[in-house]
Structure formats: structure tokens, C-alpha cells
Amino acid sequence: MQVTFLGTSSGVPTRARNVSAVALRLPQRAELWLFDCGEGTQHQFMRSDLRVSQLRRIFVTHMHGDHVFGLPGLLASLGMAGNCRGVDLYGPDPLPDFLESALRTSSTRIGYPLRTHPVREAAQQGRVLLDDGDLLVRSAPLTHRIPAYAYRVDQKPRPGHFNVDKARELGIPPGPVYADLKAGLTVTLEDGRIIRGDTLTGPARPGCSVVYCTDTVFCEAAVELAQGADLLIHESTFAHAEADMAFQRQHSTSTMAAQTAALAGVKQLVLTHLSPRYVAGNAFTPEDLLEEARAIFANTLVARDFLSVDVSPA
Numbered sequence: 209m210q211v212t213f214l215g216t217s218s219g220v221p222t223r224a225r226n227v228s229a230v231a232l233r234l235p236q237r238a239e240l241w242l243f244d245c246g247e248g249t250q251h252q253f254m255r256s257d258l259r260v261s262q263l264r265r266i267f268v269t270h271m272h273g274d275h276v277f278g279l280p281g282l283l284a285s286l287g288m289a290g291n292c293r294g295v296d297l298y299g300p301d302p303l304p305d306f307l308e309s310a311l312r313t314s315s316t317r318i319g320y321p322l323r324t325h326p327v328r329e330a331a332q333q334g335r336v337l338l339d340d341g342d343l344l345v346r347s348a349p350l351t352h353r354i355p356a357y358a359y360r361v362d363q364k365p366r367p368g369h370f371n372v373d374k375a376r377e378l379g380i381p382p383g384p385v386y387a388d389l390k391a392g393l394t395v396t397l398e399d400g401r402i403i404r405g406d407t408l409t410g411p412a413r414p415g416c417s418v419v420y421c422t423d424t425v426f427c428e429a430a431v432e433l434a435q436g437a438d439l440l441i442h443e444s445t446f447a448h449a450e451a452d453m454a455f456q457r458q459h460s461t462s463t464m465a466a467q468t469a470a471l472a473g474v475k476q477l478v479l480t481h482l483s484p485r486y487v488a489g490n491a492f493t494p495e496d497l498l499e500e501a502r503a504i505f506a507n508t509l510v511a512r513d514f515l516s517v518d519v520s521p522a
Contacts, residue, residue, distance in 0.1 A: 209234060209363065209416055209519040211439065211478075213511045214252035215244075218423075218445045218459070218481040219274055225513055226252050227274040228481060230420060230441060232361065233258065237342075241265045243359060243420045249278035250285055256514055261291055265338075267345075268299030269422055270356035271306065280310040287319045294321035298337065298345075300355050301326055331357050348433040350424035352458045358424070360433050363415025367391060371408050378403070414521040419474070422481045425455055426464040434472035439519045442468055443481035444510075447492045448500050462497040466504035477501065480511040 210233040217225035227246030231253075234241070240262040242249075253260045263286065269275055286292040297303060304324045311318065330337045331347040338345035343363055350356040370390040380389070380403065388395050389405040396402050419434040422443035434440050445459035454461045460468075462479060469477035479494075479501060486492050498510040509517070 209361075209418060210516055211418060211441070211519060212256060212258060212516045213478075213480060213513060214249055214256065215246045216480045216482060216511045216513055216515075217274075218443070218483050220484060221246075221248060222484045222487070224487075225482065225484075227278075228269075228422065229278065230480070231256075231258055232418060233262075234343075238262055239264050241267065241361070243267045244269055244275040244422075245277075245279040245282055246274045247277040250282045252513065253282075260286065261289065263295060264293075265296045265298070267359050267420070268297070268303055269350075269358070269420070270352060270354055271300055271302050272354065272423065275423075276303075276306065280307060280314070280316070283307070283318060283322065284311070284314075284316045287317065290319075292320040294323070297322070297324045298327050298347075298359075299324075300357065301328055327357050328355065346433065348429040350421065350430060351427040352423045352425070356423055358419060358421040358430055358433050360417065360419045360437065362417045365412040365414055368410030368412055371410070375408055416519045416521045418519055421468070423459055425458045425460060426467060430468050431471045434468060434474055437472065437474045438476065438521060439517065440469050440472065440474040440477050441480055441511075442477060444479035444497055444501065445481055445483050447486070447497055449492070462500040463504060466501040466508060469505040469508070475507065476517075477505050477508040478511050478515075478517060479508065482510070 212231045214229035215226035217227050221227050226248050228244040229246050229249040230243040232241040327347045331349050337347050346360045347357045385395050389408050392405040394404045417437040419437045419440045421430045442465035443460050444462045444465045446454040446461045448461050448463045451461050486494050494510045501508040
């Protein structure tokens, strides 16, 4: 998996940071998933090396404008391109009404399958939101001023490496039978021999996992969802000195994000959704937020627009 940050500011865009959007690239299937879609996200796609034509699923955390105002425009552009195979949308209950209103009042026609999936019940009940055979998606309710949800993507364990040399030593002819053996199946050869696939493959290889958590003040649900993840993307709207404001506005500080990462035992933390007040020349900068987080969780990065992070199992 590869994560690319298309927007890392909170509330409003700045000259250096657009509002929230994170793309998850799945190279083996030529597919993109998008998490949140703030205003201008389609422009960010054009400035990146990502192909918006590969977009298949969009996950919305909550209905605040800096997370959804880019969605109608992006969906309209996908329709005009004429090569979209369909998009599945996941998000809070008001998402379908928001889109229907925006598209209807702008006389925008979507000429491809557009399916919406509410996440509230799955998040509240701890059920799997999506299982496509290779990837599992779960969600959890966050603590924010309006209903908000975190998402976790888990790649299922992959088959172990197939020992081609051993198969050749056994005189197994190359062909489709190799795929069956690699999948761990038991096959009967033309000469009557029965070969078990698990004798020719190594141990299963673990998949990787990504958690996207914004907007929220510190909450146990996020810690539980992120347990053992390879990458946690967590909002860091405020510096630790502004914790009172963070609680009032139901957002996280750099230290709250780091505490979540430490308690969940994740491999890496990336801070995003930074307040526009943290720029060079002001009292606090993104580097200060990074230093605060690293004091609690050392393996932390602060995101910038177009930063890409490769995710693999530890």
C-alpha cells in the first residue's frame, strides 16, 4: 500500500496546505481509495502522480465542509471523463442527502454507478464495514462536535512464497497447477500423485494495516481501532499548549495523537489536519508539533501535501 496526502490543513486551505484528503494506492490492483474530500481535492489529484481514473472507493469521516466540499465537483468530473466504472461512498447518515442536493440543484448528471453505504451501525456495533476478499475495512465512532468516524484498512494475510525449485525437483509440470499449489490446494497430478500445496509454500505473509483518524479529541475508540496498525494517520489540530481549546472544539493536540499511537502500539504515526496558525514565523510551527509528539512516540512524521508513505508489514 502507499498513502499520499492530498490535503493536510484543518478548517481552511493555506498556500502550502489544502484541506483534508488522503489517497490510498493499491498498486497490485491498479486501484485508489480516498479518505475525505475537502474543497480542491481534484486539483490536488492533478498536481500529483495519482490517476483519478483509478478511484473506486471514498470514505468520509464526517460532514464538516473541509472534509466534503470537494466531493460533488470530483464526482462530476469523473462523470465527464466518461471512463469511470463506478464509485462506492462510505460515510455518515447525511452524506446521500448532501450529494443528492448538490448534484440536483447544479443539474449534474452522474453517468456511472454511484453507491452509498452508511457506516454508523457498523461502527457502533464493531462489525466489518467492507470485505472484498483481500482487504477488510472497519470503522469506529470518534468524539467530535458532530458524528465522526475513523477507518481501518487491513490487508488479509497473503500466501507464502511458492518454492518453484522444489516443485521442479518433484517433476511437477509448470502450468495452472502451480497457481493451485501456491494457493495451498491439494492437487492430483496426471500420474496419480497427490501433492499438498502447503508442502511447497512458506508460511503465510502478514498483510499491512492503515488507520485514518480525524476529527476527534482523544478517545478510547480510536486506541482500540488502531491496535497494532502499521500506520496511524491522526489529526493534530493543536499544540499541547492549546489543549483547552482542543477539548472545547473536540480536536486533538499533538500529544493526544502521540498518546493514541503509543497506547495502540502502532508502528508509525503521521500527524495531519494542522491548524493554519502553525506556520513559519508564528509562535508554534509544524516542527514544534512534531517535537511534542516525538517526545511520546518517537516514530512520528508530520504530513505535508503530496507526501507519500509506503506501508508494509513490520
